[in-house]
Amino acid sequence: MKYSQKVILKNGKEAWLKNGDASDGSAVYENFNATHAETDYLLSYPDENSFDPEQEAQFLEEKTKSTNEIEIIALVDGKVAGTAGIEAVGVKYKVRHRAEFGISILREYWGLGLGRALTAACIQCARDAGYLQLELNVVAENERAIALYQDMGVVEFGRNPIGFNSRTSGFQELIYMLLRL
Secondary structure (H helix, E strand, C coil), rough: CCCCCECCCCCCCEEEECCCCCCHHHHHHHHHHHHHHCCCCCCCCCHHHHCHHHHHHHHHHHHHHCCCCCCEEEEECCCEEEEEEEEECCCCCCHHHHHHEEEECHHHHHHCCCCHHHHHHHHHHHHCCCCCCEEEEEEEECCHHHHHHHHHCEEEEEEEEEEECCCCCCCEEEEEEEECC
């Protein structure tokens, strides 16, 4: 999928939200490792990254060519400040109406409206792709993210009390959320 939009952040800086392409592979790879080291709310740790920069470039290229999946990067002053994307839950008839949403933002860009802008972009892309439901998991302690999702109409539909096993804090409860499109 293709996407391009410029937004003004709360600090007055411009962020360019666009689909990532192969030339962004190294920068997105570095961003993944940095964001996953800064918080314990994401699915994995940097040492669990299964991609190298070339594989990241290929992943981004595949998402750009896709008609129903996307990886959006947020560029601020030429730096990848965050990423967000949607992926199909599956291709079988019974689940092809559902997409999963994921997002990560460098800590220095938290609280500037970038999360809201990336989330809104992914919601729009999910609608454009014809999905009927967008789903996400969020660590129950991540109150800021939960508040943002709820503000955008995303609702809780379940919990897993031992959804993540954190290396630093032990088990973390996951909240399952969805947005009917």
